[in-house]
Amino acid sequence: xxxxxxxxxxxxxxxxxxxxxxxxxxxxxxxxxxxxxxxxxxxxxxxxxxxxxxxxxxxxxxxxxxxxxxxxxxxxxxxxxxxxxxxxxxxxxxxxxxxxxxxxxxxxxxxxxxxxxxxxxxxxxxxxxxxxxxxxxxxxxxxxxxxxxxxxxxxxxxxxxxxxxxxxxxxxxxxxxxxxxxxxxxxxxxxxxxxxxxxxxxxxxxxxxxxxxxxxxxxxxxxxxxxxxxxxxxxxxxxxxxxxxxxxxxxxxxxxxxxxxxxxxxxxxxxxxxxxxxxxxxxxxxxxxxxxxxxxxxxxxxxxxxxxxxxxxxxxxxxxxxxxxxxxxxxxxxxxxxxxxxxxxxxxxxxxxxxxxxxxxxxxxxxxxxxxxxxxxxxxxxxxxxxxxxxxxxxxxxxxxxxxxxxxxxxxxxxxxxxxxxxxxxxxxxxxxxxxxxxxxxxxxxxx
Numbered sequence: 337x338x339x340x341x342x343x344x345x346x347x348x349x350x351x352x353x354x355x356x357x358x359x360x361x362x363x364x365x366x367x368x369x370x371x372x373x374x375x376x377x378x379x380x381x382x383x384x385x386x387x388x389x390x391x392x393x394x395x396x397x398x399x400x401x402x403x404x405x406x407x408x409x410x411x412x413x414x415x416x417x418x419x420x421x422x423x424x425x426x427x428x429x430x431x432x433x434x435x436x437x438x439x440x441x442x443x444x445x446x447x448x449x450x451x452x453x454x455x456x457x458x459x460x461x462x463x464x465x466x467x468x469x470x471x472x473x474x475x476x477x478x479x480x481x482x483x484x485x486x487x488x489x490x491x492x493x494x495x496x497x498x499x500x501x502x503x504x505x506x507x508x509x510x511x512x513x514x515x516x517x518x519x520x521x522x523x524x525x526x527x528x529x530x531x532x533x534x535x536x537x538x539x540x541x542x543x544x545x546x547x548x549x550x551x552x553x554x555x556x557x558x559x560x561x562x563x564x565x566x567x568x569x570x571x572x573x574x575x576x577x578x579x580x581x582x583x584x585x586x587x588x589x590x591x592x593x594x595x596x597x598x599x600x601x602x603x604x605x606x607x608x609x610x611x612x613x614x615x616x617x618x619x620x621x622x623x624x625x626x627x628x629x630x631x632x633x634x635x636x637x638x639x640x641x642x643x644x645x646x647x648x649x650x651x652x653x654x655x656x657x658x659x660x661x662x663x664x665x666x667x668x669x670x671x672x673x674x675x676x677x678x679x680x681x682x683x684x685x686x687x688x689x690x691x692x693x694x695x696x697x698x699x700x701x702x703x704x705x706x707x708x709x710x711x712x713x714x715x716x717x718x719x720x721x722x723x724x725x726x727x728x729x730x731x732x733x734x735x736x737x738x739x740x741x742x743x744x745x746x747x748x749x750x751x752x753x754x755x756x757x758x759x760x761x762x763x764x765x766x767x768x769x770x771x772x773x774x775x776x777x778x779x780x781x782x783x784x
Contacts, residue, residue, distance in 0.1 A: 337361075337362060337363065337436070337437070337487075337488050337489075337490055338360055338361070338362050339360070339361045339362075339435075339436050340358055340359075340360060340361070341353070341356070341357070341358055341359050341360075341361060341400075341401055341418055342358045343435060343436075344420065344432060344435050344436070347435045347438075348431055348432065348435060351420050351421060351422055351428065351431075352420075352421040353418055353419070353420050353421070354409075354413065354418070354419050354421065355415065355416055355417060355418050355419060356418055357417075357418055359400040359401060359418060360374060360400070361374065361375070361376045361400060361401060361436065362374030362375070362488075363375040363376075363488045364376055364378065364433075364436070364481075364484045364485055364488045365377055365378070365394070365399070365485070366378045366379075366380045366387065366481045368387075368390035368391075368393040368394040368397060368399075369393075369397075371393075371394050371397035371398050371399050372398060373398035373400075374398065374400055375394075375398065375399050375400070376399065376400065376401045376402065376403075376432070376436075377390075377391065377394035377395075377399040377401070377402040377403070378402075378403055378425065378428075378429050378481060378484075379391055379394075379402065379403060379404065379408075379425060380425060380429075380481060381425060387425070388404060388405070388408040388411070388412075391404065391412055391415075392412075392415075395415070395417050399417070400417070400418070401417065401418040401419070401420060402417070402418075402419055402420070403419075403420050403422055403425055403428045403429070403432070404419045404420070404421060404422070405421075405422055405423065405424055405425055405428075406421055406422070406423060409421055420432070426510070429480060429481065429484075429514070430480070430510055430513055430514040431514075433480065433484045433487075433514040433515065434513070434514050434515070434516065436484075436487075436488075437484075437487045437490070437515070440487065440490050440496070442471070442490070442493050442494055442495055442496050443495060443496065443518040443519065443635060444496045444498065444515060444516070444517045444518050445460065445495065445496065445497045445498065445517060445518070445519055445520065445521075445631055445635075446498055446499075446500045446511070446512065446515070446517035446519075446520035446521075446546055447460070447497070447498070447499050447500065447520065447521050447523070447627075447631075448499070448500040448501070448502075448508055448520070448521070448522055448523070448543050448546050449521070449522055449523025449524045449525075449543065449560075450523070450524050450525055450526030450527070450539065450543075450675065450677065451523065451524060451526055451675055451677045451678050452523045452524065452620075452623065452624045452627075453478065453499040453500075453501065453523065454476060454499060454652075455616075455621065455624045455651070455655070456521065456523060456624040456627045456628050457472060457497050457498075457499050458649065458652065459614075459624055459625055459627075459628035459646060459649055460497050460627075460628040460631050460632060461497055462628075462645055462646060462648060462649045463628055463629070463632045463637060463641075463642045463645040463646065464494070464495045464497070464632060464635070464637070465645075466637075466641065466644075466645040467494070467495075467637055467641075468493075468494030468495060469492070469493045469494045469495075470493060470494065470495045470496075470497060471486065471487075471489060471490055471491075471493035471495070471496045471497070472486065472496070472497040472498065473486045473498070473499070476499075477499075478498075478499035478500065478501035479501060479507075479511075480507075480510060480511045480514055480515070483498050483499075483500075483511065483515060484514075486498065487515070495635065498515065498517070500512070500520075500546060502539075502542050502543070504542075505534070505538055505541070505542050506542065506545070507542060508542050508543055508545040508546050509542075509545030509546075509548070509549065512545060512546055512549035512550075513549065516553070517546075517549075517550070517555070518555055519550070519555055519556045519557070519558070519631065519634050519635075520546050520547075520550055520555075520557055520558070521557070521558035521559070521627050521630070521631055522543055522544075522546060522547060522557070522558075522559055522560070522566055522569070523560055523563075523623070523624070523627055524560055524563045524565075524566070524623075524677065525539055525540045525543060525563055525565035525566060526539070526675055526676060526677050527539070527675060527676055527707045527708070527710055527714060534708070535708060535709065536565075536710075540565045540568075544569060547559075547569045547573065550575070551573060551574070551575055554575055555575065555576075556575065556576035556577070556578065556634050557569075557573060557575070557576070557577050557578075558577075558578045558579075558580070558627055558630045558631055558634070559573075559577065559578070559579050559580075560579070560580060560581050560584075560623060560627065561579035561580060561581040561582075561583040561584040561585065562581035562582050562583050562584075562589075562623075563581075576634075578630045578633065578634065580603075580623070580626035580627060580629075580630050581623060581626070584626070586605065586606075586630065587603050587604075587605050587626045587629060587630050588603055588604045588605075589601065589602075589603050589622055589623070589626060590602040590603055590604060590609070592619040592620075592621075592622035593619065594617055594618060594619050594685055594688050594689060595688075595689065596658075596689055597615075598613060598614055598615040598616060598617065599613070599614050599616060599617060599618060599619065599621050599622065600612070600613050601613075601619075601621075601622035601625060601626075603622075603626060605639050610639060610640070610643050611643075612625055612629075612643045612646055612647075613646070613647050614646050614647070614649050614650075615647075615648075615649065615650045615651075616649065616650060616651035616655070616656065617651070617656040617658070617685050617689065618656060618681050618682070618685045619681070619684070619685065619688075620677075620681045625646055628642070628646070629642040629643070629646075653669075653672075654669055654670070654671060654672035654780050655670065655672055656668060656669075656670045656682065656685060657669040657670070659783060661756075661760045661783065662760060664763050664764055664765060664766055664767060665759055665760050665763055665767050665768075665769065666690070666695075666766075666767070666768045666769070667756065667768075667769050667771070667782075667783055668686060668768065668769065668770045668771065669771050669779075669780060669782070669783070670682045670686075670770065670771060670772045671702075671771040671772055671773050671775070671777070671779035671780040671782075672775060672780060673774055673775045674702070674703075674704045674705075674772055674773050674774045675704055675707070675774075676704065676707070676714045676717070676718070678772075679701075679704060679718055679772060680718075680721060682770065682772045683699070683721060683722065683725065683770070683772070686699075686768070686770045687725050689768075690768035692726045694766060695766045695767060695768045696728040696729075696763070696765060696766065696767040696768070697726075697727045697728050697767075697768050697770075698727070698728055698729045698730075698731070698759065698767065698768070698769045698770070699722065699727050699729070699730045699731065699743070699769075699770050699772075700731045700732075700733070700746075700752045700755065700756070700769060700770065700771050700772075700779060701718070701722075701730070701731070701732050701733070701740070701743075701770075701772050701773055702732065702733040702734045702749075702772070702773025702774065702777035702779055703715070703733070703734030703735055703736050703773060703774055703776075703777055704718070704736075704773070704774055705774040705776060706774075711736065711739075712736065712739045713739075715736040715739035715740045716739050716740070716741065718740060719739070719740040719741040719742055722740075722742065722743075723742060728767075729743075729744075730742055730743030730744070731743055731744050731745075731746050731752060731755060732744070732745055732746065733745075733746045733747070733748060733749060733751070733752055733773060733777055733779065734773065734777055748778065749777060749778035749779050749781055749782065752771070752779060752782060753781070753782045753783075756769060756782055756783065
C-alpha cells in the first residue's frame with residue numbers, strides 16, 4: 337500500500353493535521369516496537385497502557401505520521417512530524433482506516449460468529465486459493481487494528497477474507513463501517529464474550545451489526561438457519577441472503593459423520609446432492625464448510641469446485657489434533673480454546689471416534705472462560721453431558737470444578753501433564769486422551 341497524507345487531509349477535513357507534510361504512508365501499526373519505516377501509528381489505549389506515551393518511540397522507529405487525541409496534544413505539539421488530531425482514537429481509527437484502504441478493488445469478506453470464525457476463514461481461503469490470490473491473516477488477527485494490518489499487505493490480491501471478532505458492544509459495527517465488507521457471514525450466537533457485553537442478547541445485537549451494515553449497503557449475507565438467534569435476522573433480511581444448515585434454504589445439510597479419516601457431510605443445493613469431505617474432526621464442521629461454500633458461491637465459485645478444494649483442507653495445530661504418543665496411547669489436543677458449543681462438539685466427536693469397546697477413554701477438561709452470568713450453569717451442563725458418556729477417567733483443571741461436578745480435580749496443567757506422561761509410560765492397552773479447555777488453562781502445552 338501507498339497512500340499520501342494529503343488524501344486523508346482531503347477526505348477528512350474535520351481532522352486537523354499539524355506539521356503537515358505530504359508523506360507517503362506505506363503501512364499501519366499500533367505497536368511502537370515493531371514500527372516499519374513509512375507506517376502511520378495508532379496510539380491505542382487499554383486498561384494498563386496508553387499508546388500516546390509511545391508516540392516519540394514510534395517516530396524514532398520510522399513512523400511518518402501519528403494520530404493523537406486532543407487531550408494529549410500539548411505533550412507533542414512541538415514535534416516536527418505530522419500529527420492528526422482527533423477527538424478519540426477510536427473515531428480516528430475507523431475513519432482513517434476507511435480512507436487508507438478505499439481504493440482496494442478486491443471483494444472483502446467478513447466472517448463473524450461466536451465460534452468457528454477461524455475454521456470457516458481457513459476453509460474459504462482453501463477454496464478461493466484454487467481460483468486466485470487470497471489476502472487473509474495467518475496470525476489470527478480479528479480486531480479493527482489487526483485487520484488494518486492485514487489490509488496494509490494488499491498487493492493486487494483477488495480476494496480478501498477477514499474475521500470480525502468482538503469483546504465489547506459495538507465492535508462489529510465499528511469494524512464494518514471502517515472496512516466496508518462486500519459480503520459476510522454470521523455463523524452462530526453463543527455465550528463467548530457474554531461476560532464482556534452483558535449477556536447473550538448483547539452478543540446477538542453486536543454480531544447483528546454486520547447484517548445491519550450489509551443490509552443498509554445492499555450487500556449479500558450468509559446465515560446459519562439452524563441458529564435460533566439468527567432466525568430473527570433471516571426473517572428481516574430483504575436483500576440477497578443465503579442460508580445453510582438442516583433448515584437452510586440454499587445449502588441444506590442432510591448428514592454429517594466423523595471417523596479417524598475425517599468428516600464427511602452431505603448437502604443439497606439447487607436440487608442437487610453433494611458429498612463433501614474434510615481432513616478434520618467434528619460433525620459440526622459441516623456448518624463451517626457450508627458457510628465457506630456459500631460465501632464462495634457468492635464470489636462466483638462453482639459448488640463442485642468448492643467441494644473438491646475442501647478435500648485438501650486440514651485443521652491447524654490445537655484443533656482436535658490427533659497424535660500417537662506410542663503404540664498404545666493416542667492424545668487428542670483440542671485445547672486451543674473452549675466454549676459451550678466447542679466443548680460439546682469436542683466431547684461428542686471424541687466419543688464417536690474412540691469407541692468404548694476399543695479404547696480406555698480419558699478426559700482432561702478445564703474451565704470455559706468469559707461466559708458471564710451463565711458460567712456456573714454451563715459448567716454444570718458440561719458435567720451432565722460427560723456423565724451421560726462412558727469415559728474411563730475424568731480429570732478437571734480450574735475454578736469451576738464444583739459446578740462441573742465429577743472426576744478428579746487438578747490444580748494446574750502441569751499436573752495434567754504428569755498424568756499424560758504416566759499413562760504414556762505405563763499403559764499397555766489402547767487408550768485415548770482428550771485435552772479440552774480455554775486457552776488460559778494451559779492444557780495446549782501438553783506434548784506440544
